[in-house]
Amino acid sequence: MRAERVIPLQDVERVRIYINKGVRTLAEVKALTGADCVINGGLFEGSRAVCHLKADGTVYASDPYTYWGYAWDQGPDMALIGVPALTKRSYICCVCLVRGGKAEHLIYNSDLGGSRPRTAMGLKGGALVLYCSGEGQTPEELQRMCLEEGWDSAVMLDGGGSSQCDLGDGQRLTAPRRVHNLICVYLKHREEESPMDGVTRSYITRSDCYQAGRSITPQGIMLHSTATPGVMAEAMRERWDRSGVEEAVHAVIDGSHTIQLLPWTHRAWHAGTPKGGGVSANNTHISVEICEPQECRLLPEEWIPLKRGSTGWAVERLQRELQARGYDPKGIDGSFGPGCDAALRQCQADLGLDADGSCGPATREALAAREGSYLEYEPQDTTDYFEAAVGRAVALCAQLCVQYGIDPGTGILDHAEGYRRGIASNHADVGHWFPRHGLSMAGFRAAVLETVAMSGGHVSELDTAVDKLAAAGLIDSPDYWRGGAYSAENVQALLIKWAASI
Numbered sequence: 001m002r003a004e005r006v007i008p009l010q011d012v013e014r015v016r017i018y019i020n021k022g023v024r025t026l027a028e029v030k031a032l033t034g035a036d037c038v039i040n041g042g043l044f045e046g047s048r049a050v051c052h053l054k055a056d057g058t059v060y061a062s063d064p065y066t067y068w069g070y071a072w073d074q075g076p077d078m079a080l081i082g083v084p085a086l087t088k089r090s091y092i093c094c095v096c097l098v099r100g101g102k103a104e105h106l107i108y109n110s111d112l113g114g115s116r117p118r119t120a121m122g123l124k125g126g127a128l129v130l131y132c133s134g135e136g137q138t139p140e141e142l143q144r145m146c147l148e149e150g151w152d153s154a155v156m157l158d159g160g161g162s163s164q165c166d167l168g169d170g171q172r173l174t175a176p177r178r179v180h181n182l183i184c185v186y187l188k189h190r191e192e193e194s195p196m197d198g199v200t201r202s203y204i205t206r207s208d209c210y211q212a213g214r215s216i217t218p219q220g221i222m223l224h225s226t227a228t229p230g231v232m233a234e235a236m237r238e239r240w241d242r243s244g245v246e247e248a249v250h251a252v253i254d255g256s257h258t259i260q261l262l263p264w265t266h267r268a269w270h271a272g273t274p275k276g277g278g279v280s281a282n283n284t285h286i287s288v289e290i291c292e293p294q295e296c297r298l299l300p301e302e303w304i305p306l307k308r309g310s311t312g313w314a315v316e317r318l319q320r321e322l323q324a325r326g327y328d329p330k331g332i333d334g335s336f337g338p339g340c341d342a343a344l345r346q347c348q349a350d351l352g353l354d355a356d357g358s359c360g361p362a363t364r365e366a367l368a369a370r371e372g373s374y375l376e377y378e379p380q381d382t383t384d385y386f387e388a389a390v391g392r393a394v395a396l397c398a399q400l401c402v403q404y405g406i407d408p409g410t411g412i413l414d415h416a417e418g419y420r421r422g423i424a425s426n427h428a429d430v431g432h433w434f435p436r437h438g439l440s441m442a443g444f445r446a447a448v449l450e451t452v453a454m455s456g457g458h459v460s461e462l463d464t465a466v467d468k469l470a471a472a473g474l475i476d477s478p479d480y481w482r483g484g485a486y487s488a489e490n491v492q493a494l495l496i497k498w499a500a501s502i
């Protein structure tokens with residue numbers, strides 16, 4: 001079994017080497033980064049890269065020997081050269097197979113020999129080629145294949161046993177091993193393939209909410225996040241598309257998908273029951289849910305205590321943190337067993353905590369205080385995912401505002417704001433997460449306003465000014481400045497001029 005994709009360089013937006021310090025699966029990396037294609041990257045030993053590897057300006061491996069490999073700044077400028085190429089932002093060297101259309105003398109260690117699954121990348125006729133084989137090949141056989149297929153240059157990436165890829169066109173090969181680095185390729189998309197045009201309609205027809213068949217006249221949009229870290233859009237749809245589920249939203253978004261689950265005028269179940277029994281936003285608002293990356297599990301608001309018998313990603317992070325602090329959890333396997341229990345109790349005692357063997361909120365907070373802690377949410381680890389998911393949310397909200405005449409400045413709010421207005425239950429989203437990335441709801445609304453304006457939709461000049469000033473932190477309570485005594489024409493003109501000056 002093999003997978004291969006040939007991509008004209010003119011269609012390549014950028015190429016990135018993703019350093020997998022979070023020890024994620026290939027599927028998780030693809031969802032997190034929003035890349036169109038992902039393939040197993042360069043040679044590594046355990047958690048350490050070998051040969052030459054530089055990603056986004058940071059050198060992860062260097063070697064006295066000058067191997068041939070690929071170096072680039074963005075991707076379309078990719079070239080096979082002798083590296084290290086100190087002037088380029090990224091480079092990767094492994095085993096050079098083909099150079100100038102001719103076979104390169106193969107140099108590799110004995111542990112890379114034999115017949116194994118392989119990955120490779122190369123250039124052919126002005127195109128980038130990504131190749132992954134799930135069947136055994138020797139380096140010599142892989143080299144012959146590249147020559148027979150007319151590759152101008154080629155580098156073998158994976159040395160075997162870890163070969164995996166998702167080439168974005170239905171070609172996908174998996175392997176159980178999690179790897180040090182992966183090659184992520186982002187493609188240019190035509191205007192008609194923008195996130196809004198790429199919305200997938202897939203109604204949850206088996207849900208009780210859908211079958212209830214109640215309708216609304218949309219008056220606003222309510223933004224949510226799933227509080228189910230690591231579960232992406234397609235999986236969330238599967239969870240909701242069944243009887244007995246008490247939640248249903250209009251759309252769910254992750255870093256690479258926007259899926260419409262209900263007709264926009266269908267009454268969804270998303271806002272809950274307001275305190276005091278007021279009118280729920282279920283009757284008035286379109287609901288947009290953003291999937292959270294696995295790392296949101298580390299946010300204090302979403303932390304679930306870990307104890308003996310717990311399993312999964314968070315346990316693995318706890319084990320790594322204990323090990324980093326000098327306590328032996330008896331393995332980094334994501335299983336909270338007796339070794340992890342003993343290590344945690346000793347660590348708790350040394351920190352002056354209740355040594356109960358449970359990593360609850362207080363213990364997590366204490367462990368997260370160490371610089372570089374495995375239990376602290378680090379925004380930079382999920383920047384690509386966050387920007388991609390929020391970008392999709394902005395695009396969707398902009399189209400909905402135009403379609404239903406919703407004022408972006410006053411008609412969009414999150415679940416937490418809905419609670420404060422008395423139209424939703426008491427939830428923190430998205431205020432527990434967005435500010436970690438420097439984004440407020442005022443900033444989100446301003447981005448939607450800008451998108452609506454760029455699309456030619458009607459935008460109030462005052463709304464644009466107020467949201468710009470609020471996003472800059474220059475005024476509070478933007479709704480106050482849109483109305484009441486301060487809606488006088490002279491004050492409105494002053495706000496608009498002030499916003500134009502920043």
